[in-house]
Amino acid sequence: MPQITLHDLATKLNISVSTVSKALKGYSDVSAKTRKAVIDLAKELNFTPNIVASNLRTQQTHTIGVIVPTIVHHFFSNVINGIIKEAEKSGYMVILLQSNDNYELEKKQLDLLIKQQVDGILISLSVETTNFEHLEKVQQIGIPLVMYDKISDAIDCSKVLIDDKKAAYEAVSYLIRKGYKNIAYFGASLQAHNFSNRFLGYKQALEEFRIPFDDSLIYICENNDEYNYGYNNAEQLIKDHGFKNVDAVFAVTDVIAVGVSKFFNTHSISIPQDIAVFGFSNWFMSTVVTPALSTVNQPNYELGKKAIEILLEEITLNEAKKEITPQKIILETSLNIREST
Amino acid sequence: MPQITLHDLATKLNISVSTVSKALKGYSDVSAKTRKAVIDLAKELNFTPNIVASNLRTQQTHTIGVIVPTIVHHFFSNVINGIIKEAEKSGYMVILLQSNDNYELEKKQLDLLIKQQVDGILISLSVETTNFEHLEKVQQIGIPLVMYDKISDAIDCSKVLIDDKKAAYEAVSYLIRKGYKNIAYFGASLQAHNFSNRFLGYKQALEEFRIPFDDSLIYICENNDEYNYGYNNAEQLIKDHGFKNVDAVFAVTDVIAVGVSKFFNTHSISIPQDIAVFGFSNWFMSTVVTPALSTVNQPNYELGKKAIEILLEEITLNEAKKEITPQKIILETSLNIREST
Numbered sequence: 001m002p003q004i005t006l007h008d009l010a011t012k013l014n015i016s017v018s019t020v021s022k023a024l025k026g027y028s029d030v031s032a033k034t035r036k037a038v039i040d041l042a043k044e045l046n047f048t049p050n051i052v053a054s055n056l057r058t059q060q061t062h063t064i065g066v067i068v069p070t071i072v073h074h075f076f077s078n079v080i081n082g083i084i085k086e087a088e089k090s091g092y093m094v095i096l097l098q099s100n101d102n103y104e105l106e107k108k109q110l111d112l113l114i115k116q117q118v119d120g121i122l123i124s125l126s127v128e129t130t131n132f133e134h135l136e137k138v139q140q141i142g143i144p145l146v147m148y149d150k151i152s153d154a155i156d157c158s159k160v161l162i163d164d165k166k167a168a169y170e171a172v173s174y175l176i177r178k179g180y181k182n183i184a185y186f187g188a189s190l191q192a193h194n195f196s197n198r199f200l201g202y203k204q205a206l207e208e209f210r211i212p213f214d215d216s217l218i219y220i221c222e223n224n225d226e227y228n229y230g231y232n233n234a235e236q237l238i239k240d241h242g243f244k245n246v247d248a249v250f251a252v253t254d255v256i257a258v259g260v261s262k263f264f265n266t267h268s269i270s271i272p273q274d275i276a277v278f279g280f281s282n283w284f285m286s287t288v289v290t291p292a293l294s295t296v297n298q299p300n301y302e303l304g305k306k307a308i309e310i311l312l313e314e315i316t317l318n319e320a321k322k323e324i325t326p327q328k329i330i331l332e333t334s335l336n337i338r339e340s341t
Numbered sequence: 342m343p344q345i346t347l348h349d350l351a352t353k354l355n356i357s358v359s360t361v362s363k364a365l366k367g368y369s370d371v372s373a374k375t376r377k378a379v380i381d382l383a384k385e386l387n388f389t390p391n392i393v394a395s396n397l398r399t400q401q402t403h404t405i406g407v408i409v410p411t412i413v414h415h416f417f418s419n420v421i422n423g424i425i426k427e428a429e430k431s432g433y434m435v436i437l438l439q440s441n442d443n444y445e446l447e448k449k450q451l452d453l454l455i456k457q458q459v460d461g462i463l464i465s466l467s468v469e470t471t472n473f474e475h476l477e478k479v480q481q482i483g484i485p486l487v488m489y490d491k492i493s494d495a496i497d498c499s500k501v502l503i504d505d506k507k508a509a510y511e512a513v514s515y516l517i518r519k520g521y522k523n524i525a526y527f528g529a530s531l532q533a534h535n536f537s538n539r540f541l542g543y544k545q546a547l548e549e550f551r552i553p554f555d556d557s558l559i560y561i562c563e564n565n566d567e568y569n570y571g572y573n574n575a576e577q578l579i580k581d582h583g584f585k586n587v588d589a590v591f592a593v594t595d596v597i598a599v600g601v602s603k604f605f606n607t608h609s610i611s612i613p614q615d616i617a618v619f620g621f622s623n624w625f626m627s628t629v630v631t632p633a634l635s636t637v638n639q640p641n642y643e644l645g646k647k648a649i650e651i652l653l654e655e656i657t658l659n660e661a662k663k664e665i666t667p668q669k670i671i672l673e674t675s676l677n678i679r680e681s682t
Contacts, residue, residue, distance in 0.1 A: 046481055063436065063457070071425070077418050084412070084439050093453060095404065096437040098425050112434060116404070140387050141345075227629065258629050265631050285626045288568065288599050290606050 004047045013037055060319070063093050064311065065113035067123040069101045069150065070224070073255075074283045075300050076124075079149070082304025083122065090312055092119070101224065103128040110134045113143075120144040120311045120318075125152060127192045144314035144324060148307040150194055158314065160307040160329045164194045167296045167333040168201025171278050172250055174335055176209045180247035180276055184217040184237055186230060186260060187252045198252045198280065216240065221256060230259025235267075243269055248276040248341070254283035257293055261340065265290070276341040291339035299331045306331065345388045354378055401660070404434050405652065406454035408464040410442045410491065411565070414596075415624045416641050417465075420490065423645025424463065431653050433460070442565065444469040451475045454484075461485040461652045461659075466493060468533045485655035485665060489648040491535055499655065501648040501670045505535045508637045508674040509542025512619050513591055515676055517550045521588035521617055525558040525578055527571060527601060528593045539593045539621065557581065562597060571600020576608075584610055589617040589682070595624035598634055602681065606631070617682040632680035640672045647672065 006024075010017045015034065023030045023038035030038075041047075066083055068076045080096065087094050095118060099106040106126045113121055114137070121143055123135070132154045138145050139157065148160045175183055183206075190196045206213055219237065221229035230251060237246060251257035257279030264271050271277055271291050279286055279295035286293035306329055314324045347365075351358045356375065364371045364379035371379075382388075407424055409417045421437065428435050436459060440447040447467045454462055455478075462484055464476070473495045479486050480498065489501045516524055524547075531537045547554055560578065562570040571592060578587060592598035598620030605612050612618055612632050620627055620636035627634035647670055655665045 046478055071418050071422050074415075074418075077412050077415075080437075081412050081439070084437065088438070093436050093438065093457060095434050096421075096425065097429070097434065098422070116434060137387055227625075258626075262629050262631075284568075285599075285629070288603050288626070289629060290603075290631045 004042075004045045008045070009038060009041055009047060012041060060119055061117050062091060063095055063116065063118050064308070065095050065097065065109075065116070065118040065121045067097045067099055067106060067109055067113075067121070069099055069124055069126055071096075071098050074285070075281050075298065078300035079124075079304035079307075082301040082306075083308045086305045086308040087312075092312070099126045101126045101128060103131070107134040110138055114138065114141060118143065120146070120315045122146050122148060122307050122311055124148050125150040125193070127189050130191070142318065144311055144318050146307050146311045146314065148303055150192055152193060156326055158310050158324075158327045158329075160303055160310065160331065161194070162298055162303070162333050163330050164197035165201040165204065167280070167298075168198040168250070168252070169205045170201075170333075170335060171280070171296050172202050172205035173208070174337070175248050175250065175276060175278060175341065176205060176211065178276075178341065180341075181211060182214075182217065182241075182246050183211075183248045183250055184219065184241075184246055185250055185252075186233060186256050187218065187220045188226070188256070189222060190220065195252055202250060217246070226253055226255040227259040227262075230256035231263045232259075234260040234263035238267075238269070243274050246275055248272075248278065250278045252280050254279035254281045254286045254293060254295055257295070257340075258285060258289055261289060261291070261293065271340050278341055282336055286336075287338070294338045294341040295336050297334045297336045299333070303331055345383075345386045349386070350379060350382055350388060353382060401460055402458050403432060404436055404457065404459045405649070406436045406438065406450075406457070406459040406462045408438050408440055408447060408450055408454075408462070410440055410465055410467050412437075412439050415626070416622050416639065419641035420465075420645035420648075423642040423647075424649045427646045427649040428653075433653070440467045442467045442469060444472070448475040451479055455479065455482060459484065461487070461656045463487050463489060463648050463652055465489050466491040466534070468530050471532070483659065485652055485659050487648050487652045487655065489644055491533055493534060497667055499651050499665075499668045499670075501644055501651065501672065502535070503639055503644070503674050504671050505538035506542040506545065508621070508639075509539040509591070509593070510546045511542075511674075511676060512621070512635075512637050513543050513546035514549070515678070516589050516591065516617060516619060516682065517546060517552065519617075519682065521682075522552060523555075523558065523582075523587050524552075524589045524591055525560065525582075525587055526593075527574060527590055527597050528559065528561045529567070529597070530563060531561065536593055543591060558587070567594055567596040568600040568603075571597035572604045573600075575601040575604035579608075579610070584615050587616055589613075589619065591619045593621050595620035595622045595627045595634060595636055598636070598681075599626060599630055602630060602632075602634065612681050619682055623677055627677075628679070635679045635682040636677050638675045638677045640674070644672055 006017050006020050010020045020038050023035040064087055084094050097109040103126050135155045145157045151159045151161055185202050187199055188195045219233045249260050257277050261277050279293045282295045282297040286295045317324050347358050347361050351361045361379050364376040405428055425435050438450040444467050476496045487499045492500045492502055526543050528540055529536045560574045590601050598618050602618050620634045623636045623638040627636045658665050
């Protein structure tokens with residue numbers, strides 16, 4: 001069934017389109033009787049005002065584009081949850097796109113969002129992204145842009161993130177203070193802003209406690225299969241060093257840490273008696289694995305909520321033709337100490 | 342910076358708007374020289390054709406509305422992943438809304454999607470939904486509608502789901518054949534189509550093996566905090582029956598099963614020696630908890646993929662003004678037997 005239009009209503013009632021339009025908007029120059037007739041017919045026929053046509057007038061679509069590297073990861077599910085709930089409250093809908101950590105796809109998706117005339121864009125960068133022209137283009141067109149989590153300093157826009165270096169520094173310092181000295185680092189691609197900062201935090205803690213940096217303790221996961229990477233490299237770690245020469249593993253994600261724990265659990269290496277394991281994110285499952293995982297508590301939901309709040313402010317400023325001053329919001333992290341350390 | 346329009350290009354080049362438009366579309370009645378001048382300027386100014394204006398002509402928005410009860414649940418993250426990847430391939434974008442299992446919100450969200458003139462809608466119903474007028478309205482307006490996972494037989498549209506009754510029947514039959522006789526049922530709201538069918542599957546297995554149904558072994562989780570529900574009701578189960586009088590727990594979600602396992606693990610009740618635990622969904626974490634969880638393997642990603650495929654077919658039929666014949670697709674499940682049984 002084709003969608004009912006203003007024109008259909010006008011024809012059926014034998015009045016002009018502009019009278020129908022005025023009646024629906026409650027203008028006073030339409031008689032109460034005509035107004036009632038229009039509204040009754042509109043209800044009867046399930047008439048819905050054409051938002052595409054009205055968008056054309058107001059130049060607003062009340063949609064926001066959100067690009068995430070990956071959805072399945074528990075961290076991003078929570079971030080999206082925060083974004084969608086907050087957008088909903090303000091009457092905005094979210095177009096969600098997933099870059100799969102692929103630069104070309106991210107570029108294409110930004111073009112699609114521009115064509116779709118979204119009112120604003122939230123992006124967490126793909127790990128591959130080292131060229132930022134596609135983001136500059138968004139800014140040149142005048143669409144408010146906010147980055148969250150995986151950001152780049154190359155673009156002057158608002159950003160919402162955590163202090164990854166500080167969080168990693170605090171986690172590793174905690175391990176050192178607890179007496180762990182030979183701490184392996186299980187990382188992910190150093191190309192990503194957040195992971196390279198976690199690495200710097202690890203190094204800073206070692207330096208401060210005058211523990212020599214040993215690069216044979218550094219393992220970097222280059223793909224997205226973090227769980228198996230954690231499992232397999234725990235095996236490699238034991239082959240390389242023997243479990244008497246390693247005290248602890250600091251993993252840059254909980255998924256990696258859970259893979260590490262699974263290997264130790266199934267090979268009779270006791271956590272934390274033989275080796276301690278520290279994760280990052282406070283992913284839901286970090287509480288339910290045995291032993292429960294010590295981890296960095298990352299405010300996932302709040303991160304999404306804050307990012308969309310700032311974007312909505314900037315959309316309002318943009319519509320009022322007022323200047324936007326980029327903000328950098330750093331959310332607090334904390335340590336959740338559980339059984340694994 | 343306001344968005345560049347066809348009119349801006351025409352003014353700067355001192356030619357007509359229609360010449361600019363024809364040049365961009367590659368029409369042959371514009372000279373090569375003019376065409377080049379238009380394209381060069383369009384590139385220089387980051388000109389993007391106005392999709393809202395062109396939507397008005399084609400009546401297509403190339404957007405699809407997707408309503409999920411909740412995003413954080415690993416099951417729905419995977420389903421969304423399947424939907425978004427498949428939509429992307431066909432040039433469609435996904436507006437994602439979350440009903441939080443709330444009927445009023447679901448109703449409001451469908452209205453928003455209608456106003457946004459999406460080309461089609463995918464919905465998994467909120468657990469509260471027992472009135473279906475809002476869905477009938479979508480159909481009356483003529484927007485293709487496909488239900489997935491949490492469906493209702495009250496609406497005649499295409500549906501993609503699993504056979505929940507059969508899957509639960511197979512899981513419980515497996516437990517019985519393995520010698521477990523006193524099997525507790527840890528369920529979720531029977532109001533939801535899928536959970537009531539899992540309950541029927543449980544009962545069918547008992548009947549077939551002539552095991553009397555004992556309603557003191559039935560525990561129903563009425564809220565969304567499945568993990569704590571599983572944990573707390575495992576405690577209640579032991580209080581009610583003592584662990585010698587219960588052989589196994591069949592939980593209708595992996596999250597519940599993981600909560601149950603955590604309680605047993607931390608209270609020295611051995612899985613599966615004292616009590617076996619069976620889950621449902623093959624959630625990622627079911628493999629990493631200790632002991633690894635036996636579970637029903639639910640094809641999450643495929644479910645999302647199939648649902649969007651059918652919707653895209655129906656959108657094509659709809660645009661060609663051809664009739665849509667509703668399909669009901671039942672995807673296969675299987676049992677993943679691991680250490681917990």
